[in-house]
Amino acid sequence: MSVQPAHAQAGSGQPAPSAAGPLLELRTVESGYHKQLRVLKGVSLSIMPGTCVAVLGSNGAGKSTMLKTIMGLVEDEPRKGTVWALGKDVTRADTERISQAGIAYVVEDRGMFPDLTVAESLRLGAFHRNDRAAINADLDRMFTYFPRLAERLKQDSGTLSGGEQQMLAIARALMSRPKLLMLDEPSLGLAPMLVEEIFRVIRAINREGMGILLVEQNANQALAIADYGYVLEGGRFVLEGTAAELRSNENVQEFYLGVRTGGGEPRLHVRRRRRRWN
Numbered sequence: 454m455s456v457q458p459a460h461a462q463a464g465s466g467q468p469a470p471s472a473a474g475p476l477l478e479l480r481t482v483e484s485g486y487h488k489q490l491r492v493l494k495g496v497s498l499s500i501m502p503g504t505c506v507a508v509l510g511s512n513g514a515g516k517s518t519m520l521k522t523i524m525g526l527v528e529d530e531p532r533k534g535t536v537w538a539l540g541k542d543v544t545r546a547d548t549e550r551i552s553q554a555g556i557a558y559v560v561e562d563r564g565m566f567p568d569l570t571v572a573e574s575l576r577l578g579a580f581h582r583n584d585r586a587a588i589n590a591d592l593d594r595m596f597t598y599f600p601r602l603a604e605r606l607k608q609d610s611g612t613l614s615g616g617e618q619q620m621l622a623i624a625r626a627l628m629s630r631p632k633l634l635m636l637d638e639p640s641l642g643l644a645p646m647l648v649e650e651i652f653r654v655i656r657a658i659n660r661e662g663m664g665i666l667l668v669e670q671n672a673n674q675a676l677a678i679a680d681y682g683y684v685l686e687g688g689r690f691v692l693e694g695t696a697a698e699l700r701s702n703e704n705v706q707e708f709y710l711g712v713r714t715g716g717g718e719p720r721l722h723v724r725r726r727r728r729r730w731n
Contacts, residue, residue, distance in 0.1 A: 474540050475499045476633045476664040477523070477556070482534035484522040492518040494688040495534065500633065505656070505665040507675035507696070509709055510685035516668040517561060519685070520637050524558045525551050539632060553581065555632035561641060563622040567611020571602055574610050574621055578628030588628070595624040598654045616647035623654065633664040640671045652678055672709035676700050684709070 479498040485491040492515045500506045510516045521527050523536055525548045535544045538554040552558075566574060575595060579588045596603035599620040605613065610621055619639055626634060636655065640648040648671070656678040659665045669675040676682060676696045684692040684705065692702065699705045706712040 475537070476502055476539060477666065478535075478537040479519075479523070480535045480537070482519075482522065482531045482536065484518060484527060484531040486518075486527065486530075488529070488532075491532075492688050493522065493531070496685070496688070496690055497534075498683060498690070500664050500666055502632070502664055503659070503662050504680045505659045505667060505678055507667045507669060507672075507679035507682040508685055509669065509672050509675060509682060509699075509705070511670065514685045515688040516685055517637055520558060520635050520666075520668060523551070523635065524548050524556065552629065552631075557626035557629050557631035557634050559619075559622045559626050559634070559636045559639065561637040563618045565610045565613075565618055565622070567609060569610055570607055571610055571613070571621060572606040574625050575602070575628055578625035579630075581629070591628055591630070595627065598627075598657070599624055616643050616651070619643060619647075619651055620654075623651070627658070631663070633666060634658065635666040635668070637668050638670060639667070640669060640674060648674060672705065676710075 477498070477500045479496055481495045481497055482493055483491060483495055484493040496515075496519065498506070498508075508516055508519070518527070522530050525543070525546050529545065531544065535542055537543065538551060538556055541554055543551050543554055566577070569577065575592060576588070579591070582588055601617055602620060602624060605617065610618065613621065623634075623636070623639070639651050639655070643651065652674050655665060655667070659678065667675055667679060676699055679696045682694065682696055682699045683690045684699070692699070692705070694702070700710070
C-alpha cells in the first residue's frame with residue numbers, strides 16, 4: 454500500500470474503528486501564540502482505541518504546540534478547527550475537563566515538583582480518584598513497570614536522574630487511569646539504555662489497550678513501536694501512513710532515519726536534496 458498524503462482523510466489506514474469511535478480527533482486545527490503567530494496550519498489527526506500513533510518532526514515543526522493545544526494549555530486556542538476527545542467536543546476547554554475526559558499528558562520537561570517525594574508525586578497523579586484500593590493496586594503496577602521508583606519512594610523527585618524523572622512523569626500520568634497517554638519527546642536527553650527501557654514500557658502499556666500519542670524526534674524508536682504515524686513540517690502534516698509505510702518512504706529514511714537513499718559514497722559540503730512529499 455502506498456503512503457497516503459497528508460491531505461487524505463485523517464486516520465485513513467489505521468486499524469478499523471471500534472464501536473466507541475476515536476479517542477482523539479483533530480479537525481483542521483489552527484493554533485499558535487499571542488493571536489499573531491500561527492504555528493499549526495490546519496492539522497487533522499485521529500487516534501483509535503488501543504493504537505499507538507507517532508508524530509515525527511524537527512524542532513519548531515509544531516509538535517509541542519499541538520499537544521498543548523489539545524490539552525487547553527494555550528490561551529484561546531485553537532483559533533480554528535475542533536478538538537474531540539472520546540466523542541466530546543473539548544475545543545478550548547479547560548485542562549481539568551480535558552484530563553477528566555481521559556487524556557493524560559507527559560510534558561517535554563517532565564513537569565516535576567522537585568520538593569515532592571516520589572510517593573507524593575505518584576499519588577498526585579490520582580488526585581481526582583477516591584478508589585483507595587484501586588489506587589494502591591495501580592501503584593504496585595507502576596513499580597512493575599519501573600522498579601527503580603519503588604526503591605526511591607521517599608526521595609525528592611528533584612534529586613532523581615533524568616531517566617528516573619521520565620519514569621516518574623509517565624507513572625504519575627498513568628495513575629489518573631487515562632484512555633489516551635500523550636508523550637512529548639520522552640527520549641530527550643536520556644542515555645540509549647534508558648531510552649530502550651522507556652520505550653519498552655510505552656509499548657507494554659499500549660499492548661494492554663491504552664491509546665498512545667507519541668511526539669518524538671527519535672524516529673527509529675517511535676516507528677518501532679507505533680502502528681501509524683504522521684510527519685509534521687512547518688505546522689502541516691506532509692505525510693501519513695502505517696509505521697511500515699513511513700519507514701520505507703525515501704524522505705523519511707533520509708531526513709528522519711539517517712539512511713542515505715541516493716547511493717554512492719557520502720560527500721562533504723554538499724547540500725541535501727530538497728524534500729518532495731507529493
